[in-house]
Amino acid sequence: xxxxxxxxxxxxxxxxxxxxxxxxxxxxxxxxxxxxxxxxxxxxxxxxxxx
Numbered sequence: 001x002x003x004x005x006x007x008x009x010x011x012x013x014x015x016x017x018x019x020x021x022x023x024x025x026x027x028x029x030x031x032x033x034x035x036x037x038x039x040x041x042x043x044x045x046x047x048x049x050x051x
Contacts, residue, residue, distance in 0.1 A: 020049055 020028070028047045029035035035044075 017049060020047060024049075 022041060022044065025044050025047050026035055026041060028050060029045065031050075
């Protein structure tokens with residue numbers, strides 16, 4: 001029995017994500033200088049992924 005095409009993982013699995021995890025957003029804001037240690041991690045500003 002063969003596997004359906006939708007379940008196969010190909011070389012295209014490294015897709016660009018549009019949504020960042022919280023720790024990734026904190027890293028982006030820290031690089032921009034918009035977040036310091038001790039700031040709240042809830043309600044962060046929107047950020048775009050770094051290419």
